[in-house]
Amino acid sequence: MPTKAERRVALPAGLLPLLSQKExxxxxxxxxxxxxxxIEKGLPTEPFGGxxxxxxxxxxxxWMAEHGEQLAAAS
Incomplete structure (x- = not known):
């Protein structure tokens, strides 16, 4: 099974409006x-039919700008 580093997904050119969890x-x-x-702490997700x-x-x-310091402290 590939490691996390081996299964990286390139970001789409110009960044699509919505990213998948893997992206x-x-x-x-x-x-x-x-x-x-x-996500449990409130990271915003978008409705998606799939x-x-x-x-x-x-x-x-x-959201990261508001909560980044809290997340770093919790790590």
């Missing part, structure tokens, strides 16, 4: 466990 993990270089903890979650990068950046 957001790659963008922030975090594990799926860490991202799930952030499986999985989608994320608006601008909303995520704003």
């Amino acid at each position: 957001l993990e790659t963008y922030y270089q975090v594990s799926d466990f860490t991202l799930l903890r952030w 499986r999985g979650r989608r994320f608006d990068l601008e909303k995520v950046r704003a």
Whole structure:
């Protein structure tokens, strides 16, 4: 089974409006466990008709700006 580093997904050219969970993990270089903890703490997700979650990068950046220090302290 490939390691996390081996299964990185390149971000789309020009960044699509909504990112998948795997793309957001790659963008922030975090594990799926860490991202799930952030979601539990209020990381904004977008409604999506298919499986999985989608994320608006601008909303995520704003949330990270507000909560980044708390998340770093909790790590």
